[in-house]
Amino acid sequence: MVHLFSPFTIKDITLRNRIGVAPMCQYSAEDGTPNDWHMVHLGSRAVGGAGLIIAEASAVVPEGRISPEDLGMYKDEHVQAFKRINQFIKEQGSVPGIQLAHAGRKASTYAPWKQPDLGVNVPDEDGGWNIVGPSALGFSEAFRTPKELTVGEIKEIQEAFRQATIRSLDAGFEWMEFHAAHGYLAHSFYSPLSNTRTDEYGGSFENRIRFVIETVRIMRKEWPENLPFTIRISSTDWQEGGWTIEDSIELSKRLKNEGVDLVDCSSGGNTPNPSIDVGPGYQVEFAERIRREAGVATAAVGLITEGMQADDHVRNGRADIILLAREMLRDPYWPLRAAQATHQTDHLTIPPQYERGW
Numbered sequence: 001m002v003h004l005f006s007p008f009t010i011k012d013i014t015l016r017n018r019i020g021v022a023p024m025c026q027y028s029a030e031d032g033t034p035n036d037w038h039m040v041h042l043g044s045r046a047v048g049g050a051g052l053i054i055a056e057a058s059a060v061v062p063e064g065r066i067s068p069e070d071l072g073m074y075k076d077e078h079v080q081a082f083k084r085i086n087q088f089i090k091e092q093g094s095v096p097g098i099q100l101a102h103a104g105r106k107a108s109t110y111a112p113w114k115q116p117d118l119g120v121n122v123p124d125e126d127g128g129w130n131i132v133g134p135s136a137l138g139f140s141e142a143f144r145t146p147k148e149l150t151v152g153e154i155k156e157i158q159e160a161f162r163q164a165t166i167r168s169l170d171a172g173f174e175w176m177e178f179h180a181a182h183g184y185l186a187h188s189f190y191s192p193l194s195n196t197r198t199d200e201y202g203g204s205f206e207n208r209i210r211f212v213i214e215t216v217r218i219m220r221k222e223w224p225e226n227l228p229f230t231i232r233i234s235s236t237d238w239q240e241g242g243w244t245i246e247d248s249i250e251l252s253k254r255l256k257n258e259g260v261d262l263v264d265c266s267s268g269g270n271t272p273n274p275s276i277d278v279g280p281g282y283q284v285e286f287a288e289r290i291r292r293e294a295g296v297a298t299a300a301v302g303l304i305t306e307g308m309q310a311d312d313h314v315r316n317g318r319a320d321i322i323l324l325a326r327e328m329l330r331d332p333y334w335p336l337r338a339a340q341a342t343h344q345t346d347h348l349t350i351p352p353q354y355e356r357g358w
């Protein structure tokens, strides 16, 4: 039976187990360039035994950063810096993944610990910038109002995704994740709550998903066929009149036809106060339904903290892989502990330097 420590193969890439580190912004870069912090953050979780390490949301243009300290993939200089980290991750037996992103109407915000009392948005005088979105609808009162993108500007952003995809390959990444969740640009196009356009990018379901489908098509062409191409979506807006799980299932079917190998099933993020029924594994049902009803591999994420819990989801076919975020911050060695908890210690390679500790 397939379990948490069974290898997982997509195309030419095999993860040593079904455990991945979810992308997590570190707000620690200068002009998008990864540094020693990112090496230690990502590298230590590779040492800790995860099969997959997905680097945080990395912007395809500077204006697409969530905060001024986000990682980027918009300059050739970024490639060299990522290369060193990815080399280390691979040496530890993990697969390095990247999450390419554009923050859209949620860009230009402060890193959580730098936020002054005045609000979330970074003003121009503090290094902020004007933001863009499908429509001129601000995320909330605290945010700037985005400029509605012209079709020409949409194409420019898609070109930036293309170039960032090529750079990601040069940097040695082996797993691509297109960030289309959490209210950032791609999600804000497909959700009716943030897209009131009347051209071919707004209105009907078909039009609202156009940005995502086109961008995937452009990126997939540059990303080698033999490497996993994945996408993170918000499976529901948790909001009346918003995007639904049924929409996500339909979108996932289309994405599969575009060569998407796995859908990472998150939720929310497009409205300030959604009504979310938060609890253990609260998003797993989305991964399960999309996997079953769209026939595509999925990742489950969100409040999965125990080895037995993660193992149960994999064994019962609710998801192909399990991603963890906050629990990995608390314990980079979570996979080792999960192997003990699930009686699978034979499946783990503990670095020889650490063997005496286990």
Ligand SMILES: Cc1cc2nc3c(=O)[nH]c(=O)nc-3n(C[C@H](O)[C@H](O)[C@H](O)COP(=O)(O)O)c2cc1C
Pocket: 022, 023, 024, 025, 026, 056, 057, 099, 179, 181, 182, 232, 266, 301, 302, 303, 304, 323, 324, 325, 326, 327
């Ligand atoms: C510090 C931090 C940074 C995050 N940054 C990102 C990000 O860059 N991209 C993304 O898609 N999700 C991001 N998330 C969301 C996580 O990937 C994950 O989906 C969420 O935290 C739920 O999983 P958990 O309950 O295991 O923490 C972040 C979460 C945290 C805690």
